[in-house]
Amino acid sequence: MNQPGQFTIRQARLGDYGRMMRLINGIFFQGRRVFEKKWAHIYLPPEKAYRWGHLLYEGDELIGHLGIYPLWLKVGGALLKTAGIGAVGTRPDRRGQGVMSRLLQYGCEHMRQDGYDISILWGDRFRYGNYGWEPVGEAVEWVLDTRHVDRREAPPVRLRPYDPARDLVRVWRLWNAQPFGTWQPRDRLELILRRPDWKTFVTAGGPFAFAVCQFAADRTAVCVDRVVGPPAVVQGILLRLAGSRPRDGRPASAAEPTPHCEGAAHRFRTRAMVKVQDGCDTRCSYCIVPDARGVPRSVPADRVLAECEQLLGDGAREIVLTGINLGNYESCGLDLPGLVAKVASTGVDRVRLSSVEPLSCTVGLAAVMREHPNVVRHLHLPLQSGSDAVLEAMGRRYTVRRFEDEVFELREAVPDVVLTTDVIAGFPGETPEDHAATVDVCDRVGFSRLH
Known part of the structure; x- marks a missing residue:
């Protein structure tokens, strides 16, 4: 028997399973038996699962748990023995x-002694950094949208629901053939694909590929875990999952993932x-965009108008024109005010601009606002600083006086225009x-909002 105040950590034994799971559910789910149900692919039957738990006792009291889950990480042709860390928790009264x-x-x-090549976990980078883990990326949440897909590379793809009896072996081989990913034994992958909140689809005909995803309860959003297959087929699957019709115009079959309403090819509500436009050559001293995005370039006006027409057909009521340096837009002699006028003439309820650099065609935009009531009377003009010395250090191409003169002319032309801006506080040397x-x-100036 351990003495009070004496700490002992050991690997769990089969007889510890019930006590271990009660502790985990108490830590993470306030006593509700959720953990082993939600993560059934991790928490296998007791005779297997107990081996991954490590328990911390004070005396005879179980007060903490650490899970070390063996994985194989495939990098190129090499398999790395990997430990996945999870379910790390302390009894609430001992935190x-x-x-x-x-x-x-x-x-x-323990992982060093067992010869693991690498350890991975998902958690607070600052907290776990104290113990040797380093961040390797950023977590990104996004809703699948057809604008994320290159339509030119997206062939028509038909999908059907995953059938374990027919598809497990092919999915398993394709899953583990990827150059970077977590290698899974077949029985473990079978458990993963049986998660009730996941949906898996495979291609019906043509090159074999599969997709694992989640649909929102109202089917207005798709969260993609992975899509594996030939690149062109992957593009087609993404387009299909986003709710788009096939390019041949045939409606989706009942077995395929379908949008929440007819024609909802783009995931938006009304906007x-x-x-x-993309790219910028202004080269402000604080900005890496010119190196990251390249020289300014514009989408041809006919392509812009065609996309707007399709969005209107899909139910959009507001179009927001965006770009890295939107005021630099130019296509076959058409500048940004001319493009806005053409988009406004498509019959859309509202046209809005994301952000426009000062001194770039704002007078022309004011004229378009007067002529087209459906152009929203709002401009976002990044000021950045109200000091000429700081503006010069930033590499901005205007003075405070020129900025204020432009605002004066704009408000003379459109008295009810709403202005918002960006400001950098604490710029070096300020x-x-x-x-x-x-x-x-x-x-x-009286900005309505500052960022």
């Missing part, structure tokens, strides 16, 4: 007493974004006087 630190220090030493000057400019 803040160093239990977590003891568990993770023990886990690191749709249309990117018409003095208190520079900051006060920025505040004064914002007061004089």
Whole structure:
């Protein structure tokens, strides 16, 4: 029997399974038996699952748990012995007493002794960084939208629901053939694909490919876990999952994922974004965009108008024209005001602009706002600073006086125009006087919102 105040960490035994799961459910789900149901692909039957748990006792009290789950990470042609860390928790009444630190220090030493090549976990990068884990990427959540797909590379693809009896072996081989991913034994992959909140589809005819995804309850959004197959087929699957009709115009079959309403090819409610420009050559001193996005280039006006027409047919009521440096738009002699006028003439209820650099065609935009009531009377003009010295250090191509003159002309032409802006506070070298000057400019201009 352990003495009170004496800490012991050991690997779980079969007889510990019930107590271990009660602790985990108490830590993460306030006693509800959810954990082993939600993560059934991790929590196998007791005779297998107990081996992955490591338990921390104080005396005879179980107060903490650490899961070390063996994985094989495939990188190129090599398989790395990998430990997935999870279900790291402390009994609520013992938090803040160093239990977590003891568990993770023990886990690191245990993995070294067992010869693991690498350890991975999903968690707070600052918290776990103290124990040797390093961030390797950013978590990104996105809703699948046809604008993420290159339609030119997306052939018509028919999908059918995954059938374990017919498809498991082919999916398993394709899953593990990827150059970078977690290698899965066949029985483990079978459990993963049986998760009740996941839907798996495979191609019906043509090159074999599969997709694992989740649909929102109202089917207005798709969260894609992975799509595996030939690149062109992957594009077609993404387009299909987004709810688009096949390019041959045939309606989706009942077995295929379908949108929540007819023709909802673009995932929006009533507002749709249309990117018409990319790149910038202004080279402000604080900005990496010119290196990341390249030289300015514009989407041809006919393509822009065709996309807008399709969006209107899909139910959009508002079009937002976007770009890296939107004021630089130019296509066959048509500038941004001319493009806005053409889009406004499509019959859309509202046309809005994302952001326009100062001194770039705002007078022309004012004229379009007057002529077309469906062009929203709002411009986002990035000021960045109200100090000429700071603007020069930033590499901005205007002075405070020129900025205010432009605002004056704009409001003379469109008295009810709404202006918003960006401001950088604390730019290197900015003095208190520079900051006060920025505040004064914002007061004089009367921006509706600052970012």
